[in-house]
Amino acid sequence: MTATTAPTLSPSTAAAPTKAPAGDVLLDVVNLQTYFFTRQGLVKAVDGVSFQLKRGETLAIVGESGCGKSITALSLLRLIPDPPGRIVGGSITLDGRNLIDLSEEEMRRVRGNDISMIFQEPMTSLNPVMTIGDQIAEVVRLHQSVSKAEALKKAEDMLRIVRIPVPEQRVKEYPHQLSGGMRQRAMIAIALACSPKVLIADEPTTALDVTIQAQILDLIVNLQKTLGTAVILITHDLGVVAETAERVIVMYAGRKVEEAGVVELFGNPLHPYTKGLLNSIPRLDLMRGVEEAAPRLQEIPGIVPALTSLPKGCAFAPRCPLAEDKCQSEYPPYLEKSPGHWAACWRSDAVSGGRNHG
Amino acid sequence: MAVIDHNAELNKAGANVTGTWSSFKYFCRRYPLGAAGGVICILFVLIALFAPLLTGYDPTSTNARSSLAKPGGAHLLGADFMGRDMWARIIYGARISLIVGIGSTVLGCLLGVIVGLTSGYFGGWYDLIVQRLSDIMQSLPLLVMALVMAASLGPSMTNTIIAIAIPTIPSVARVIRSNTLQLREMPYVEAARAVGMTEIQIAFRHVLPNTMAPLIVLGTAKLGSAILTEASLSFLGLGIPEPHPSWGRMLSESAAEYVRTAPWLVIFPGIAISLAVFGSNLLGDAVRDMLDPRQRT
Amino acid sequence: MGVYILRRFALMLLTLFGMSVLIFLLLRVFLHGNIADILFESAGLVNPAEKKKIEVELGLDKPYIWQYWQWISGLLRGDLGYAYVSEKPAWDEIAPRLPITAKLAGLALFFSVLLGVPLGVISAVRQNTALDYFLRVVSLSGLSLPSFWLGLLILMFFVNYFGWIPIYSRAPTGFWQEIGLLAIPAAAVGFRASSLIMRLTRSSMLEVLRQDYIRTARSKGASKNTVNYNHALRNAVLPVITIISIEAAFLIGGLIVTETVFNIPGVARFLVEAIRWRDYPIVQNLVMFIALVTVVINFLTDMAYAFLDPRIKYD
Numbered sequence: 001m002t003a004t005t006a007p008t009l010s011p012s013t014a015a016a017p018t019k020a021p022a023g024d025v026l027l028d029v030v031n032l033q034t035y036f037f038t039r040q041g042l043v044k045a046v047d048g049v050s051f052q053l054k055r056g057e058t059l060a061i062v063g064e065s066g067c068g069k070s071i072t073a074l075s076l077l078r079l080i081p082d083p084p085g086r087i088v089g090g091s092i093t094l095d096g097r098n099l100i101d102l103s104e105e106e107m108r109r110v111r112g113n114d115i116s117m118i119f120q121e122p123m124t125s126l127n128p129v130m131t132i133g134d135q136i137a138e139v140v141r142l143h144q145s146v147s148k149a150e151a152l153k154k155a156e157d158m159l160r161i162v163r164i165p166v167p168e169q170r171v172k173e174y175p176h177q178l179s180g181g182m183r184q185r186a187m188i189a190i191a192l193a194c195s196p197k198v199l200i201a202d203e204p205t206t207a208l209d210v211t212i213q214a215q216i217l218d219l220i221v222n223l224q225k226t227l228g229t230a231v232i233l234i235t236h237d238l239g240v241v242a243e244t245a246e247r248v249i250v251m252y253a254g255r256k257v258e259e260a261g262v263v264e265l266f267g268n269p270l271h272p273y274t275k276g277l278l279n280s281i282p283r284l285d286l287m288r289g290v291e292e293a294a295p296r297l298q299e300i301p302g303i304v305p306a307l308t309s310l311p312k313g314c315a316f317a318p319r320c321p322l323a324e325d326k327c328q329s330e331y332p333p334y335l336e337k338s339p340g341h342w343a344a345c346w347r348s349d350a351v352s353g354g355r356n357h358g
Numbered sequence: 359m360a361v362i363d364h365n366a367e368l369n370k371a372g373a374n375v376t377g378t379w380s381s382f383k384y385f386c387r388r389y390p391l392g393a394a395g396g397v398i399c400i401l402f403v404l405i406a407l408f409a410p411l412l413t414g415y416d417p418t419s420t421n422a423r424s425s426l427a428k429p430g431g432a433h434l435l436g437a438d439f440m441g442r443d444m445w446a447r448i449i450y451g452a453r454i455s456l457i458v459g460i461g462s463t464v465l466g467c468l469l470g471v472i473v474g475l476t477s478g479y480f481g482g483w484y485d486l487i488v489q490r491l492s493d494i495m496q497s498l499p500l501l502v503m504a505l506v507m508a509a510s511l512g513p514s515m516t517n518t519i520i521a522i523a524i525p526t527i528p529s530v531a532r533v534i535r536s537n538t539l540q541l542r543e544m545p546y547v548e549a550a551r552a553v554g555m556t557e558i559q560i561a562f563r564h565v566l567p568n569t570m571a572p573l574i575v576l577g578t579a580k581l582g583s584a585i586l587t588e589a590s591l592s593f594l595g596l597g598i599p600e601p602h603p604s605w606g607r608m609l610s611e612s613a614a615e616y617v618r619t620a621p622w623l624v625i626f627p628g629i630a631i632s633l634a635v636f637g638s639n640l641l642g643d644a645v646r647d648m649l650d651p652r653q654r655t
Numbered sequence: 656m657g658v659y660i661l662r663r664f665a666l667m668l669l670t671l672f673g674m675s676v677l678i679f680l681l682l683r684v685f686l687h688g689n690i691a692d693i694l695f696e697s698a699g700l701v702n703p704a705e706k707k708k709i710e711v712e713l714g715l716d717k718p719y720i721w722q723y724w725q726w727i728s729g730l731l732r733g734d735l736g737y738a739y740v741s742e743k744p745a746w747d748e749i750a751p752r753l754p755i756t757a758k759l760a761g762l763a764l765f766f767s768v769l770l771g772v773p774l775g776v777i778s779a780v781r782q783n784t785a786l787d788y789f790l791r792v793v794s795l796s797g798l799s800l801p802s803f804w805l806g807l808l809i810l811m812f813f814v815n816y817f818g819w820i821p822i823y824s825r826a827p828t829g830f831w832q833e834i835g836l837l838a839i840p841a842a843a844v845g846f847r848a849s850s851l852i853m854r855l856t857r858s859s860m861l862e863v864l865r866q867d868y869i870r871t872a873r874s875k876g877a878s879k880n881t882v883n884y885n886h887a888l889r890n891a892v893l894p895v896i897t898i899i900s901i902e903a904a905f906l907i908g909g910l911i912v913t914e915t916v917f918n919i920p921g922v923a924r925f926l927v928e929a930i931r932w933r934d935y936p937i938v939q940n941l942v943m944f945i946a947l948v949t950v951v952i953n954f955l956t957d958m959a960y961a962f963l964d965p966r967i968k969y970d
Contacts, residue, residue, distance in 0.1 A: 037367035077874055084371055088364075111876035119874075124867040129889050129965055138885075139875040174965045190875065391792070493666075494673035497950050498942070501908035502926075506678065506942055509930045512687040586801055590912055593803050594927050609804060617811045624811060628804035636799035643795065 026095065026197055026230050027053035027076075033089035034068075034075045041308035045071040045085070047254040053198065058224065058231045060245035060262070062238065062277070066304050068254040069234045073200045076232075077117055078107050095197070113143040116191035120203040122183035126175035132159070132186050133171030136193055143194050158189035162219060181212035185219065192223060199224070202234045217244055238281055242266065250274050253305060253315035256334060260341040270343035272320045275351050276300035314346070322347045385648070392644020398637025406452040415446035418601040429622050436622040438611065444622065447603040448630050454604050455634060458515065459585040462522035466584075467577050469523070470530025471569065477531065478538030479561060485535075492528035500525050504587050505596060513599040522587050530576055537572050541565050571649040578642035582635040589631045605631045659961060667954045674946045675730075679723050682935045682942075690935055691715055697933045698742075712737070713936065726939065735940050738929075745937050749922060749944075756910060756921035759837050759844070763906055764899075766845035767852055772895060774849075775856025779891075780883050782861065790853065797850030802909045806843045806916035813839075840917040844909040851905055855898040860891040893964050900956040904949055 030050050036043040046068045053059050061069040074080050075087055078099065092099040094114060099107065119125045127135060136158055137151035146154070152171065159167035162185040175183055184204060191199055201220060205213035221244055224231050233244060241248055241262065248265045250258040250273065258271040269275045280299055302319035305311065311318060317327040326346050334344040345351070386393040405412065415433075421441030429436040435444035477488040495503065500522075507521035541547065542565070550560050591597030592606030608627040616623050683690060690713065695706040709715075714722045729736060735745035778790040863869070864887050872886045907923065914924035922941065929937045 035364070037364070037371045039371055042364060042368055079870065079873055086367070108876045108878060111874055113876055117874045119867065119871065121867055125871045127868040127872070127886055127890070129893075130886075138872075138877070142876050142881075176966050187871070190871075391788070490669070490673065493670050494677060497670050497674055497946050497953070499904040499907045499945075499949065501911060502942060502945055505911075505926070505930060506681055506938070509933075509935070509938060510681040510686055582799065586799075589801050590803065590908070593801070593912060594915065594930075596927075596930060606801070609801075609807065617807065618814045621811055621815075624804075624807050628801065628807065631804065632796070632800050635801075636796055639795050639799055643791075 024055050025052045026055045026057075028093040029053075029076070029090070030093070031090040032072065032075055032092065033087070034071050034080055034085060035088050036085045038084050038308075043307045044254050044310070045307060046075060048090070049251070049254075049256055050090075051249055051256070051259070053230050053232060055197070056224070056228045056230055057247065058221075058233060058245050060233045060235065060241040060248045061251060062235060062241055062248055063251035064236055064304055066307065067251040069251050070202055072251075073117065073202050073232065073234055076198075076200065077111055077115055079111075079117075109143065112139045112191075112196070113194045114196055115198045115200065116194070116196040117200040117202065118184070118187045118191045118204050121207050122180055122187055123207070125187060126183055128175055131172055131174055132178070136171075136186070136190050139190050139193050154193060155189070158193050159186070161192075161223070162186070162189045164189075180208050181215060184208060184212075184216055188216075188219065188223070192227065192229070195227060196229060198230045198232065200232045200234070203236070204233075205240065206235070206237070213240075220244065238266075238277055250277070253310055254307060255315070256342075256344065257316065258341075258343040258345075264338075264341050268338075268341070270337050270341065270348040270351055271316075271345045272322050272347070272351055273300070273316050274343075314344075322350050385644075389644035389647060391640050392647070395637045395640025395642075395644065398633060399641055402452055402456065402634050402637065405449055406456045409449045409453060412449050413443070413446040415443035417442060417446040417450040417603045426616075426620050435626050436620070438608070438623055439616070439620075442603075444626055447608060448605070448626055451603040451605045451608065451627070451630065452634070454515070454598055454602050455585050455588060455631070458519055458522070458588045458598070459581055459634075459638075461519045462588070463526070463577055463581045463584045465519065465523035466526035466580065467530050467573060470527045470576075471534050471573060473527060474531035474534025475538050475561065475565065475569065478535035479542060479557070479565065488531065488535075492531055495525060495528045498525075500583065501587060501590055504591060505594070508591055508596045513596060515598055515602060518588060518591060518597050521591070522584050526580055526584070530573075530580070533572055533576055534569060537569055538565060541568050575642070575646040575649055578638065578645045582638040582642060585631065585635050585638065656961065660958065663954055663957050667950050670950055671943075671947060674950075675727060675943060676723070678939050678942050678946075679719075679726065682939050683722060684719055686935065689715075693933050693935070726936075730940065730943065736936050738934060738937055741932075745940060748925065748937070749941070752920055752922045752925050755837075755919060756914070756923055758833065759841055759914070759919065759921060760906060760910060762834070762837055762841035763845040763848060763909070764902070766841055767848035767902065767906075768899065769849075770845070771849035771852030772856050775853040776860055776883075776888060776891070778853065779857045779860030779864065791857075794850040794853045797847055798854070800847065801912070802844055802847045803912035803916050805846060806840065806913050809839060809843055810916070837919070840913050840919060843916075844906060844913045847909055848902055848906050852895075852898060852902055855901070856891070856895055859894040859898070860887060863887045863891045866890070893960060896956050896959050896963070900953050903952045907945060907949070 029052070032046055032049045033044070034046040036045055049068070049072055051059070061072065063069050071080070071085075076092055076099070078087070080087060087100060090100070094110070099110065102110070126132075130138075133152050133155040136155035137148065140146060140151040140154050141148070156167050156171050159170055164170050164182055164185050170178070170182075170186075175186070178186065188204075199220075204220065205216050208216060217240060220231065220233075223229070231244075233240070235241060245262050248258075248260060248262050249256055250265075250271065252273050258265065258269065258274045260268075260270075265274065266278065269278060277300070300319055305315060305318065311328070313326075313328045313330055314320070314323070314332055317323040320327065324347065330346075332344045332346045334342055336342050337348050419442065421437070424433060424437045424441035424443075425439050427433045427437040427441070429444075433443050433445065435448065437443055438447070473488060477485045498506075503525035504521045507524055508517060511517035511521060544564075547560055547564055550564055555563070588597055588604070589606030589609075592604040593610045595607070595610060598604035598607060605627040609624065611623075686693075691706055691710045694709055698705075700706070714725050726736075733746075735749065737743075738745045738748050741748060774790055774794075778787045778794075781787050864883075869882060869886060872882050877886070910921070910923040911927060913919075914921045915927055918924075922944070926938065926941045926945075929935075929941060
């Protein structure tokens, strides 16, 4: 074995093509409802969310803090803290099995093995008193019957795959000895060690420096191509979405408000909230030179409503520049406004296409 | 999947709680142990307050004929070797324990807050010196420190209160200080400064009210140990002097000699101490769970 | 890491120095009475010349700084002064009592850790179940019982059911006999201490279980046991070491009253006796000794913590 041979993860991934075929539906979420029963009242954190994830696809879930995207992800792995949260309805079907019906023991075998997750805070998400190698080896030994030595070897290979330099040394180090970017890579190594079918990345770059962000995203995209893993990318950063996703779901106050392919969404948003998000991105190319003033940053006025007191009708109506009486009184249906492009809005036609150019 | 009753779950979580009565009921349901502790504490306070109504005997009057009388009959809980009625001594002893316990806790917490607030707020040399002094005082266990203070001051009720209060100051100051340091960095304090409030105004309007919660937690936690320390000091003969009836001293007077012949002398004062401390500890735990869930024990 | 050790050590010395000043202030400068008069009276002396001798020996005519220096330099030399009441050098009174207290303390600590740590872990892992509530009530009542009362109850039990009082009356003849004699009072002290350890272990465990890396472990598919024992416990153990040093302070108080109840001729009971005799110079020395023990234990646990926590070790 020469140093130039990239380590393979498993026989199936070695045969996988560089771009997984759009094809079979891998994960089918139907009407997922996750509610929190708190002292302040009922919080419908995820209220009837459905989507499908195909093999090898990258799906982005976008929205502001508190819109329910992280809860959706945790629901997929059934890691919702109970109390106060419960999955009260819906189904999550992975390869024909409804994950909600599984026993805890069966669900454990899914976690880390069929579906993996990486979290936002690499600083605190790694056990400070275990070496990096042990933490990666652990997930391998949890799901495959290999010896400790083999698992550690695999850990080293994984570190190499996630492009951590000098992996044979890093394997023996503790998390506090690694930088933030390297810790996130280590998390990715843990998540992908058992070649899962789905990787959920919950704000993987938010806590990292901008330069490191690009590297990590790049890594995720590359690994995904090599391994054929489907990725659910959760973020509030539309820039990240543009670079990595194929399809996008926009969530607001616990529900989907728009869904489309990434190009279509950016080019032709059909929901005022999406439009607002797109307009909030500062764009240097709109500055026409030193003499002319740059256009003002546009923001969406107001704040996300408290999930314990959602308004009747469209949840976005109070902040929406296009809202009418109907929007305040009736919740708009979620319809396919054009092929592959869905939105829940009474005024989709009025949402002008693309970004504002000045 | 099983059907979930939303309302039942919400009620369990304590939603739908409005008004003082339902808040009180919620507290009792969520913290049953704490509620029980509160009841016990209130009971002791009532006993202490209404002592003369609960017994006709004078706790300090001796009566050689009743010496070592068994419980029952004329003496509800028996009498000690000097013929003093045990029931009366226990009831009036509640007064002593509460006065000393509450007094020393309040004194210690008050001084501790002042020290901790100023130390955390103003920092600098003052803070450094206070911290080193706290380290030094905390390098002795509470009982030893109280013993030394009691020895230094001489036996009296006031001195016992002081002897117990002073050693509690460092631990109170430490908690209040770290709380103050946190609060000082809060955005609303910055904002207050930005609109021109003086430091003193900020200290009183913003920092002090937010210090209440940890203070209450500390106070209720320390009350139990204050009562226990007084009992220990009196047991060792260095706390409350004659003629005041102190539960701890009652136990030392009876000690090993009467263990076989007059067990009621040993059992009842001990139950009184344990119950009082138990009640305040239960209450203290629940108060802490409610106000500062991060510190749950 | 070497710097860390040195810093802690210097701090320890500073604390001891400060403590000695405080003790001196309390028991000499601010004492409620003249020390010479007090000692004269409690030693039962009558000859005024004796009082003059005491005054000279303690340097009472000299400034306080001189007296302080005399005391401290004596301590550092190993000269603990003279016990006026018992008419012996202080060292002769203290030395034979030390090993007894040490054995009692060791037994109590052993017992309390053995009982407290596992129960605390179980209580945290099964949070809010009936077992948890039960254990919490038990530990709380353990903390509420005065240890001297527990000691008295134990005596009462033994006297009434076995007709025998487990008081340390004769010097024991062998090691195991001594352990047997100390076991019961050690249990009395240890019970209260184990309650404290149990509560602190429980809260440490709960704190750890709230951390992000526990969520990561669960997302890997780790079982509840793996999460609790491999991940959480390893992190919760570190603060438990600190807990043991808090425990030591706690234990000392318990030893004082328990040695008194069971009549054990140890250093802790001697402290009380010395205070009763009003032999304050000896009390000064004893309290310094207790402070020394406490501070050294804190230092050692800091060292143990530094050794076990990779975050400090590899810095």
